Amino acid sequence: MTNSRLTDPEVLESQFPVRVEAFAIRRGSGGVGRWHGGDGAVRQLRFTAAMQVSLLSGHRRIAPFGLAGGEPGAVGSNRLQRRDGSIETLAGVAATSVEPGDLLTIETPGGGGYGAER
Numbered sequence: 001m002t003n004s005r006l007t008d009p010e011v012l013e014s015q016f017p018v019r020v021e022a023f024a025i026r027r028g029s030g031g032v033g034r035w036h037g038g039d040g041a042v043r044q045l046r047f048t049a050a051m052q053v054s055l056l057s058g059h060r061r062i063a064p065f066g067l068a069g070g071e072p073g074a075v076g077s078n079r080l081q082r083r084d085g086s087i088e089t090l091a092g093v094a095a096t097s098v099e100p101g102d103l104l105t106i107e108t109p110g111g112g113g114y115g116a117e118r
Helices: 009-015
Strands: 018-026 040-047 051-056 077-081 087-090 093-098 103-107
Antiparallel strands (some): 077 103
């Protein structure tokens, strides 16, 4: 699965031991400007089997910049909620083992805004 390909939930669930619990627009994550930056996405995957997960994602520490007076977009985040309720924040580049019941939440960054608001 990649951010650029946006794999269909049905394909993910048929090819991997996961259940897609959410796939939505990350409202308000785009930077403010005369033309607002695009909002990112939120995906939540619940694992149904033990497996290894690898993430390669960007803009987790540095916000996507705005241009010509526009504000930056929101940074992305990767969180893993274990079945016992504990939450781990994962770096932009990370690998970890997951167990059945664990929930991975991926929030992609928003785009930077363009131009100063009037």
